[in-house]
Amino acid sequence: MSSEKSIQEIYKSYVATGSVKKFMNDIKAQGIQENDPRLSQIAELTKEREQKEKKVDYENFARRSTPCCGLMKKFSERQFVIPNFEKFTKTIEDLYWRIKPNTTGKNAAYIPQLASIPDYWGISICTVDGQRFQIGDTGNGFSIQSCCKPLNYAIACEYLTSDVVHKFIGQEPSGRMFNEMVLDHNNQPHNPMINSGAIATASLIYTLIDGDQRRSMADKFDMVKTWMERAGGNERFGFNNSIYLSEKEVADRNFALGYFMKENKVFPEKTNMLESLDFYFQLCSIETSAETFSVVASTFANGGVCPLTDEKIFSVDTCRDVLSLMHSCGLYDYSGQFSFNVGLPAKSGVSGVIMLVIPNLAGIVCYSPKLDQHGNSVRGIQFCEELLKTYAIHPYDNLRHTLARRSIYEDK
Template identity: 50%
Template sequence: MSRRQKACRELLASGMEDFEEKLFSFLCDHNGLVSMDRFKNLLEETGLRDSDFRLRETMSKFRTVLERQLHDENELRGTVDKDTFLDCVSDNIVVISKALTSQFVIPEFKPFTDIIDKIYESCKDNMQGLPAQYIPQLARGNPKHWGVSICTVDGQRYDLGDTTIPFCLQSVVKPLNYALTLNDLSPEVVHKYVGQEPSGRSFNELTLDYQHKPHNPMINAGAIVISSLLKKGLVIADRFDYPQKKDEPDLRFVQKAMDELRRLAGQEHVSFNNSVYLSERATADRNFALGYYMRENKCFPPEADLVETLEFYFQLCSIEVTAKSGAVMAATLANGGICPTTGDNVLDSQAVQNTLSLMHSCGMYDYSGQFAFKVGLPAKSGVAGGVLLVIPNVMGIFTWSPPLDQWGNSSRGVQFCEELVANFNFHNYDNLKHTNKKYDPRGRAVESKAQDVVNLLFSAFNGDVTAMRRYALLGMDMSLADYDGRTALHLAAAEGHEPIVRFLLDKCGVNAHLKDRWDFTAYDDAKRFKHDDIAEILLAYMKKHPPADGNTKIDDVSTKMAKLSA
């Protein structure tokens, strides 16, 4: 076990009450009050949003406090005292402590998202391709739209660009339907009708495998057969009464399928686009041809109705999501079927395992082999521009950009996936120990005192108060010094970072009399680099807290400099 993990465990073992007290101490101002917005921002920097279900009680109590403060002129709005703060966080202190002590799957979230920002901007300049032209509604897609959303298995979230605009899943729905069907009917039943091998042919080609079955569920033929099985598995209760108008397609089954997809998406945006459905049905000659060809070869279960199955398939392809809700779907697959934002166990682990296996080998149309070679992760694309990417046990990512490459995959989406794996140790066959050119965001820095010193001093040098709070909560010695005897307080004073200086003095009780190898204190550094305000703070603190030997004399900096030059 690492030193930092031991520190976390000791901190938690000492009681959550101790952690809550320490957390309040680090966050409160000189009036003994904590800003609720500041606390939320601190959590958001770890990837945890205030809408997370695991923070429901805390955020509800914060809202109650704010409502009370709106009607009470004597209270300072937006802040809470110690008792109120402890009461608000106590119900959700476990997840709060995990977030603030770097125990999530991506412990250092900001460095990770900084690289994601660069990849996103790099892909934004990719102008290759056009939106899908063979479906009129999709051809109207805006080529400038570009969004990336991330959700980890611990519920850490990050969004860039157009992540709230609804778009149709199209072929991205195929692995989701396959997973839901496996969950309902078992792999043995499902694979009586659909194979498990890459076809080596176009996704919509009129071909079957040697057993006269569709090659896999990720091509159109296999997805159509899966639709017949999924519909078979959807039992519509008597209470489920979908209002239907004359000449309108029967949406009862797709509505039920949408309910299951909403569970996968953590109850985030899932809707239906009737215009795309009608447009898709009007241009479905190839899919009808596939359907009749498969019926001739007895590919469907005996009770399946071909036209109803095809209608259902078109409806499923016309279900809308956003990049945000799609990322939660991907994260649910990454998390073994348990939605990380709600805790809902949507799929069993075997259904997820089989789905990811086929996504890895068959998910990116005719580019699947190249994608598996270059990216090495399960993914599924759709002609509306979506790419669902799963990093098992780590996170789900959903990208959306309508322009497609020659294989029908989003040009920006594929580039993002390839650059992601070029920067991070996410490829299935990356060696986590010996691949030095890539960054592994799942791992913490080398757990050693030397590394602690580097991290601490680097954060002080850059004025990163958030990192300093995290190190303090982890139980790190905030007085650690480097080879030259320089502490975080020395660097913060020399660089003029007043918030860091105040935090180290007021919250951590760092000894301001510590000297480096040249006999300089932090006060001396503040004077040398002309940060007079900080020098005054340090001088006042040093007089109030004299050294243990009782010597309160503070030498003039110029005298020390003269000694050094001599």
């Protein structure tokens, strides 16, 4: 069925009978929220009809449906990536309540402002079709901490290409602590997901693009924050100044790493190492919510195209490189075990956030500040591992002769 035919069917079934509001309720049941930017003109039409109590003609409806014709087609043909969204969300709810009593772990105490965060627990999901679900404390703001690393790396790759970035940073798991003072056999940080690699990535952003032309720190920060907002469907990203100041006050190890890297000529020529460090602290202190950050995760799952705006944010090649490194290096010293148990790309931050990417399906963000000995959210890790016991989404669950678990795609 063509997009035009889908719009005609929806008009005939809902709008012509005066049931625009029923259409909004039915599409909401499939996980598409009323504030979805693709539906903004249809939502306006609903309000106008209620106020004026006038029948909506087809031309008006078709014109307002143009920005979301692909969405209309999927709704009309029931072809969303998760077909039975209600059943899926019920499974997620069950997992949420099963995991909630797990209060083990401790907040990250080495950053004072993180030590006092309450015992929040939330899960937010956004699929590659923009189907969304939240449960728990998903609206509370948190600093993204190390979850800035895949985004910074993606931005650097978009500006400079992966080949240029990896002249300065390696691609291998370090097998050491995330803040270990060690470089690889090429005298480079092992990868962009550990502190040394992330500091090097921060030094690359806006450094090599314009030759000798320098960009201000303000320009750098605004550029990265705007890019994150675009990846998040133009939803809110803020900045937590108290976290930034707290992080900077206890950053002796990172300063030592910076000088160690400078001594070993890791940075591009003319790099101001102290500015790069400060920039890195700022990026870790960018603040958002699980609801918004799940859209960022789904942008990576969707090959770099934001599901809510259909804007291409990152190239497919950049997404491939980011997800590869998240898969091998994203969970600190638990990365290998997580890869074995879950097999999906993920990145954690010591604020208690875990960003999980299920390629071609969804992005999931868990938020719970209590951490295990590796610095990962206790509840977040448990959720990821329980999800893999529930659904066949491990990359190797489709091997021949596998006694497959439930498939999300067939959850009808």
